[in-house]
Amino acid sequence: ETGVTQSPTHLIKTRGQQVTLRCSSQSGHNTVSWYQQALGQGPQFIFQYYREEENGRGNFPPRFSGLQFPNYSSELNVNALELDDSALYLCASRPPDRVDEQYFGPGTRLTVT
Amino acid sequence: ILNVEQSPQSLHVQEGDSTNFTCSFPSSNFYALHWYRWETAKSPEALFVMTLNGDEKKKGRISATLNTKEGYSYLYIKGSQPEDSATYLCAPRQGGSEKLVFGKGTKLTVNP
Numbered sequence: 001e002t003g004v005t006q007s008p009t010h011l012i013k014t015r016g017q018q019v020t021l022r023c024s025s026q027s028g029h030n031t032v033s034w035y036q037q038a039l040g041q042g043p044q045f046i047f048q049y050y051r052e053e054e055n056g057r058g059n060f061p062p063r064f065s066g067l068q069f070p071n072y073s074s075e076l077n078v079n080a081l082e083l084d085d086s087a088l089y090l091c092a093s094r095p096p097d098r099v100d101e102q103y104f105g106p107g108t109r110l111t112v113t
Numbered sequence: 114i115l116n117v118e119q120s121p122q123s124l125h126v127q128e129g130d131s132t133n134f135t136c137s138f139p140s141s142n143f144y145a146l147h148w149y150r151w152e153t154a155k156s157p158e159a160l161f162v163m164t165l166n167g168d169e170k171k172k173g174r175i176s177a178t179l180n181t182k183e184g185y186s187y188l189y190i191k192g193s194q195p196e197d198s199a200t201y202l203c204a205p206r207q208g209g210s211e212k213l214v215f216g217k218g219t220k221l222t223v224n225p
Contacts, residue, residue, distance in 0.1 A: 002156045033211070042117070042202060042215030056212065090157070092213075099211055100145065104157040 002026075004093055006105035013112050018079045021108045023091035025072040029103070030096055031055075032074045034066060037088040037107070046089075049074060078110075086112045115139060119203060119216035126193050127224050133189045134219040136203030140184035144209055148177055148188055149202040151218070157202065160188075193223040 003026040013019050025032055031050045035043035045058035049068035063079040072093070078085055088109050092102040118137040126132050136146070148160040161170040166181040174191045190197055200220045204213035 002158070004156065031211075033213075035213075035215075040217065042204075042217045043213070045212045045214070048211060056210075058212065100147075100162040102147070102159065102211075102213065104149075106154065106156045 002103040002105065004029075004091065004103050004105040006089075006091055006108050008108060009106075010109045011111070013081050013110065015081055015083060015112055017081050017112075018077065019081060019110060021076045021078075021089050021091075021110070023074045023076070023093070023105055025074070025091075025093035026095070026103065027072055028095050029072055029093035032068055032091055032093045033102070034074075034076045035090040035092065036060075037090060038084075039087070043088075043090055046076070081112045083112050086110060115205065115207060115214040117203065117205060117214055117216040119201075119219050121219060122217065123220040123222070125222045125224065128193060128195060130193050130223075131189065131191045132193055132221065133187050134201065134221075136186045136188070136205075136216055138184050138186075138203075138205040138214075138216075139207075140181055142207045143181045143184070144206045146179055146186050147204045147206070147213060148186070149204065150175075150199045151202060152199045160201075188219075190221070193221070195223045195225050197221060198223050 033048040034046040037043040047057040068074040088107045149157040151157040163179040168179040200218040204215045
């Protein structure tokens with residue numbers, strides 16, 4: 001077990017809606033990254049948060065946004081959902097100064113209809 | 114865009130067989146290579162982080178090698194067991210970035 005949890009496990013949304021996915025990291029993990037795995041692809045980096053600030057973004061539009069909280073939880077928000085947003089969303093956290101240690105959650109499966 | 118290739122895409126072996134698969138990545142600006150093991154409905158589990166050319170790492174029956182000059186890594190599983198069934202992902206990192214760039218993975222099925 002990695003000690004990283006995500007909720008919900010699955011959800012279904014309609015195109016145009018907004019969604020919030022949640023991640024709970026291990027205590028002390030002050031860096032969290034989010035990844036999107038579309039069907040048949042490897043996970044793709046969305047962005048990273050460090051000390052509640054965005055600290056790097058992949059090739060994703062601004063309608064993908066995040067929040068990180070002092071209690072080591074974080075959120076991924078996606079506005080104006082599109083069909084192509086259907087994917088598995090993974091979060092990964094790590095402790096301070098341990099760049100090589102990324103602990104992944106089991107993911108949230110989002111289906112957009 | 115960093116192009117990471119893993120082969121084969123999927124693999125079926127019998128219990129007791131040894132197997133190996135490949136991860137290919139651009140050798141320029143290489144920083145580190147991560148291997149993950151991912152069972153269905155679970156979290157990806159870190160296997161190895163490798164940084165130096167010629168690195169060899171071992172964890173039980175699983176081992177990995179790294180060639181940064183030519184841009185590839187091999188993962189070996191000796192005496193495969195049904196519990197080794199999973200998708201194995203590799204992810205290089207470039208230039209000190211924390212961003213993992215994943216391949217599509219190799220899905221291993223070990224039949225009893």
